[in-house]
Amino acid sequence: MRGVLSLAYITFVEGIRSRALFGIFIMALLMFAVTVTLTNLFMRDIVKVAVDLSLATISFSGLLMVIFIGNSLLSKDIDKRTIYMVISRPLSRGQYIWGKFFGIFLLVIAAVIFLGILSSLPVYFAGLSYENPESVFKWSIYFYAIVLIAMKLALIASVTIFFSSFTSTSFISLMLTIAAYIIGTSTETVKGFLDAKTQVIEISPLMGYVINGVYYLFPNLATFDIKLQASHGLALPEGYILWAMVYWFFYVGLMVSAAALIMGRREFP
Amino acid sequence: MNHRFIMVPLFILLIIGYILVLPSYESSRNAIRVEEVKGLTLPPAIIKLLSLEYRSIAADFLFVRVSQFYGGKIGRMEDATPEDWDWLHRNLDLVTELDPYFQDPYFMGNAFLTWDAGMYDEAEALLLKAVNARPWDWNFPFFIGFNRFFFMGDNKGGADYFLMASERPGAWSFLPALAARLYYEDKRTETAIAFLEKIWQGEKDPRAKSYYAIRLDALSKVLFLEKAIQVYEDRVGLPPVNLQVLVDRRIIKKLPQDPYGGEFYIDKDGTVKSTSKMAHIKKKE
């Protein structure tokens, strides 16, 4: 167990010290500054716009971090042969995978906390500068939105880890992760179109099966996107966060366990 | 051969050349750009998919695009064409598809699609989205009620919507009484002025504020003329043939000026209208 934690720690440290992360943070800071100026373009819903932009910044920066840095923390381990330094220790392949995941998970948490606190500033200032009696913004929902973003990022990290466990180069796992992200974000919308049955275009039954299959196979990332609720202060149904966490727990568990199993059979010539 | 003697002047020449080329390049580029800003509106489904998880800010940016375009037109004192109205409507619809809780597009839609474009059904369809999405908000059923009264000549519908609005938090306390009054009496212009005054007071955006101010000015002049016509009718028993008669009869000192630049006249059905077509309440045909 100590070995897993130690591996998680050095993975985390490697991520934090990477130059790329610094660049992503600078970008996020710029986006927050822009948020403050952009709110002037709007009439009534200034707080909504500030929340929209702040949450989008956290989400996007976090996404860049997980996709590029997360990928390099694992796939490049194999590419650049730094994996030998770890695999030759008395750590099983499974322990290696879990250690990596926890390291990236810690990185996500740290980044989201940092960005989350920063992002509250534009939102707070927007709230001050415009007295909108109709404003229904609540900090609690904003907080939940940030928590869900962190969960989503950790989930994408687990998908990266899964792909890295069997792809031969870091580039392939990068592309697959990006594809999984796009599909995961869109899958609920597409299924919604299918279910609504108000298409002009005919959808064949086969297409219907495919869409449903993709919906259940890929992670439904829309679950973790409550930006609309946060920006308009809409209440979440009871137990929503709980069920989201359950779904998250199982999906992440499956991804990392599968990666551990696949990695167990892998050779490093 | 010292390469620096070539590199540095070359670099300077390139910079100068770039600066000189920019204006012509830009005008060539802008020839297409103006069209592009207005032209393309993708179906809501596609935009929903394309914006991934960034639907809300896509809505925000689309809305900015709409208000900049329209603001630009007003700034250039251009008249809006039917295509412009159609574009406005489609884009406001799109913005509200992406974020149905977003207030600004509904307010804009209500302001322009009714008074200026005469697209009453489309305005109501848009506002209905807000009524459903924002059940805590009294503004939107109120707007629908207002439109029903003044533009669609549907007093019953208007009263119903006013009552719906009054049941939502923060509504004007006199709404039910007003609903009743409007249902039975026909004091359109007076009530329109009262409402617009309230809206004008609550408006923070200076552009919208002046927009409403001009309309208020026009309507108060219409009211002024309506009252004068009433005085004439009480005396003579018939409406006047034209407005000049009112001046001749010394009921009013002079004819008020239409802030929209037209001329007031009295129509065959006895209502006050203006050649500018902006200063009166267009009834639904």
Add this chain to the structure above:
Amino acid sequence: MAIIEMESLTKVYKKEFSRKKVCALNSLSLKIDEGEVFGFLGPNGAGKSTTIKMLLDLIRPTSGKVTIGGKKPSHMSVKKMIGYLPENPYFYDHLSARELLIFGGRSCNMDSDTIKERSRELLDELDLTAAMKRPLRSYSKGMVQRAGLALSLIHNPSILIFDEPMSGLDPMGRKKVFDLILKLKEEGKTIFFSSHILHDIERLCDRAAILINGNLNRLLDVKEELSQGETLEDVFMEEVNKTGGLRE
């Protein structure tokens, strides 16, 4: 007493998208005794790294058996006994040597105090104390190699497996590693290493094996067989000529 036993160890690689098969190691049978220093030599591509990686469960044999201390290499207890230095070690860029050793120790369940003490000793012995807090990225090739050695020794393993430990080192670095291997030999550790440098093998090893094209050509007792004035180079070239040249 044999501590490492290899029986008909074979590794065949199949190329992707083709029927071509490459036999990297052909039925190697070899026993390494506890406490001996064993040298593995051969030309590039002979199968030395392949053999070593099979000892570490980095790759698995296509056929044949290998045990260390009677157990398969995949056992965690086996890995704890082994200190490995790969050919051209690569480390995480931003880690320092000290952090590397802490990880090395923790992964073997050593306690913090022992780790602190041993890492201090090792870093001192290998002349890395001055650089121990700097990121590994900034290290010279010799320093990286020495850091790798430290990592392989932090948990005080009884078996050392080094793949080309002298590769890329300057003469001073080579001397350091040489002396270290001698010292470990005195401590009774089992050392198994591969090298190109025949001179080092002559001086350090008890026994040596010559591997060519995946086959064990000759197993010799260094002291005995070279006492007749032959150098290891002579023996080596003899074996190469016997095979009729090298494969690419």
